[in-house]
Amino acid sequence: MKHFTILTLFPEMFPGPLAHSVTGHALNNLWRCEAINLRDFAGNKHNRVDDEPFGGGAGMVIRAEVVMAALEHVEQNNKAGDQPCVIHLTPRGKLLTPEIAKNLATAQNITLICGRYEAIDQRLFDYYNQQHANNPILELSIGDYVLSGGELPAMVLIDSILRFVPGVLGKEESHTEESHEHGMLEHHHYTRPAEWRGHKVPETLLTGDHKKIKAFREEEAKTITNKLRPDLLEKNRKKILE
Numbered sequence: 001m002k003h004f005t006i007l008t009l010f011p012e013m014f015p016g017p018l019a020h021s022v023t024g025h026a027l028n029n030l031w032r033c034e035a036i037n038l039r040d041f042a043g044n045k046h047n048r049v050d051d052e053p054f055g056g057g058a059g060m061v062i063r064a065e066v067v068m069a070a071l072e073h074v075e076q077n078n079k080a081g082d083q084p085c086v087i088h089l090t091p092r093g094k095l096l097t098p099e100i101a102k103n104l105a106t107a108q109n110i111t112l113i114c115g116r117y118e119a120i121d122q123r124l125f126d127y128y129n130q131q132h133a134n135n136p137i138l139e140l141s142i143g144d145y146v147l148s149g150g151e152l153p154a155m156v157l158i159d160s161i162l163r164f165v166p167g168v169l170g171k172e173e174s175h176t177e178e179s180h181e182h183g184m185l186e187h188h189h190y191t192r193p194a195e196w197r198g199h200k201v202p203e204t205l206l207t208g209d210h211k212k213i214k215a216f217r218e219e220e221a222k223t224i225t226n227k228l229r230p231d232l233l234e235k236n237r238k239k240i241l242e
């Protein structure tokens with residue numbers, strides 16, 4: 001079973017929305033998640049996990065020792081013995097792509113570090129990566145905007161990974177024809193009635209001719225991608241030329 005360990009100051013946020021719909025059906029069946037409170041590793045009377053930044057500036061910084069103690073706790077409790085993949089959610093990270101999500105779907109153990117406040121002391125990463133030179137912390141961002149903490153990005157990441165875990169998506173929800181699966185956006189979708197408020201479903205879709213329908217949808221996907229996200233087509237073109 002796939003295991004996510006989440007290091008957070010707000011463990012009660014998990015599994016949250018992941019307990020619903022397709023990811024919810026697979027919870028405790030194909031995957032599980034354990035949220036660990038960073039405050040339990042504060043190591044002081046007042047359970048303080050943060051302190052003022054050296055050099056001044058806005059916001060507080062999470063102490064390196066707090067996160068390291070939590071990571072060591074996870075390491076010691078890892079019965080399977082395989083090295084977990086440790087990920088820090090940060091707007092400074094590499095942009096999450098379907099390829100990254102697909103790769104992570106094969107990892108058995110994933111530990112997610114969710115920051116809050118201004119940042120985590122940089123020495124946590126320097127120290128951990130020195131100790132785990134063959135398996136350093138992966139820094140991931142879910143987009144070029146700043147959120148209040150790593151919890152929502154962690155949920156987005158988990159959802160995107162789970163969609164590539166065999167059995168999580170039913171046949172009906174298969175991702176083989178989804179947006180981004182082939183580096184393109186998806187074609188439009190229609191359901192009954194065939195005519196609604198004067199708007200008709202494209203005729204090809206009613207023919208039952210699967211070859212024709214496939215060609216129609218491919219063409220539509222190209223037109224939509226060209227109109228809405230021409231950058232994706234350019235990215236694909238470059239990939240092919242590489």
Ligand code: ADE
Nearest residue numbers: 089090091141142147153
């Ligand atoms: N934490 C705050 N903003 C973030 C983002 N855009 N991606 C990942 N982690 C974050």
